[in-house]
Amino acid sequence: MARHSIHEQPLSFPILIGDIGGTNARFSLLVDAYAEPREFPIVHTADFPTIDAAIQAGVMDKTALQPRSAILAVAGPIRGDEIPLTNCDWVVKPKDMIRALGLEDVVIINDFEAQALAIANMPDQFREPLGNRPDTMIASRVVLGPGTGLGVAGLVHAEERWIPVPGEGGHIDLGPRSERDYQVFPHIKTIEGRIAGEQILCGRGMVNLYNAICAADGIEAKPYEPKHVSQYGLDGSDPQAVETLSLFSTYLGRLAGDMAMIFMARGGVYLAGGISQKILPALKQPEFRAAFEDKAPHTGLMKTIPTYVVTHPLAALAGLATYARTPTRFGLALDGRRWRG
Structure with a gap:
């Protein structure tokens, strides 16, 4: 029961939301369950050596309100603590991300899971x-x-x-x-x-x-x-x-x-x-x-x-925002895909 409740525990606001593709990465910030996500300019993955550097420059340096949690959709298989992306050189390392960006909680899911979340309430x-x-x-x-x-x-x-x-x-x-x-x-x-x-x-x-x-x-x-x-x-x-x-x-x-x-x-x-x-x-x-x-x-x-x-021009981000606001509406399996600071 305790193990189940850890994985079901909601993410803490503000929540960084990201859709990471091979060419572009799109980010937004969800302040609370009722606010509209604040969007940031599209990031070209080739312009940054790591995803941490892209988040720092593309989000953290552009807002005084720093995220406490992150939920990211990535194009690639999620196995272990290092997640290589399919069509880009970035490797997502959630433990390093928590340390480098001062986050408490990171969730990584498949990019098409985010698309599926989006069609629940399109x-x-x-x-x-x-x-x-x-x-x-x-x-x-x-x-x-x-x-x-x-x-x-x-x-x-x-x-x-x-x-x-x-x-x-x-x-x-x-x-x-x-x-x-x-x-x-x-x-x-x-x-x-x-x-x-x-x-x-x-x-x-x-x-x-x-x-x-x-x-x-x-x-x-x-x-x-x-x-x-x-x-x-x-x-x-x-x-x-x-x-x-x-x-x-x-x-x-x-x-x-x-x-x-x-x-x-x-x-x-x-x-x-x-x-x-x-x-x-x-x-x-x-x-x-x-x-x-x-x-x-x-x-x-x-x-x-x-x-x-x-x-919808940002369907995956919309799906992630819907989940972040109301996680109990979804049966999203987080075992092996959630890292806590």
């Missing part, structure tokens, strides 16, 4: 519906984030609490289904023979899919970056880019539907991340929703599940 103005399916149920949810990679997390609703469930859903197999799929898939770059979700449904995956479509059509692919594929696909100036967005939407719909069934996510499926916002017009076309619902013998069930694109 206001309507920050979620764009895909299809006309009203959100009427307080029930389990799923969030997918095509970006640098493909993040996936569940948000299970049980015993009046939200329980985030991180995982590696972005690495499940994708396979061909339609006649066009069978023409395109042989040209998609694999990982040791596998076509995982992340081989198609992320930035580099979009380029991979574009190149495969060009190969299937017998034409030379242009040296596009993801931004070019999305831009020329949306404005219609490149036929292969147009089809790339169509198939991207289809495959994302299939995978989103699979995740909805795994979690029985009757509370909705949310698409987070920059790519989802960027290609929103394509996702609003019939392909995404048709693929999402096409799950015989459960098509009827799938038609009742709402789908959204998250448009």
Whole structure:
């Protein structure tokens, strides 16, 4: 019982909130449970040798009100007292952070757990519906984030609490289904023979899919970056880019539907991340929703599940702030992820 209460004990205000990605780190300060978070300028990870130095310069030196606790979402596995980030040279060392920054308490969670926390209470103005399916149920949810990679997390609703469930859903197999799929898939770059979700449904995956479509059509692919594929696909100036967005939407719909069934996510499926916002017009076309619902013998069930694109510019920070204000609403496992001074 005592061990349980230690991990359930709320963080002390003011609380430093951070979303640490491979390129950018975003911070805010939550003064108390009722205040709006105070935001700070985005920090470029390459500009600082360590996360401690970035927090000192980006937050501590810019406010007289010093945080007592910190909760940080990081892109990387959390094992032990040294946490390397996936796409950046920083190593998060919570014990050193407590000493260097004068903190009492540090919690480190997965970046997609923060996205899951965010969708527990996402206001309507920050979620764009895909299809006309009203959100009427307080029930389990799923969030997918095509970006640098493909993040996936569940948000299970049980015993009046939200329980985030991180995982590696972005690495499940994708396979061909339609006649066009069978023409395109042989040209998609694999990982040791596998076509995982992340081989198609992320930035580099979009380029991979574009190149495969060009190969299937017998034409030379242009040296596009993801931004070019999305831009020329949306404005219609490149036929292969147009089809790339169509198939991207289809495959994302299939995978989103699979995740909805795994979690029985009757509370909705949310698409987070920059790519989802960027290609929103394509996702609003019939392909995404048709693929999402096409799950015989459960098509009827799938038609009742709402789908959204998250448009909140700082969704992960909002999710962390929600947790910091009302931790008892969430079943967030903190064993091995909370350090006390």
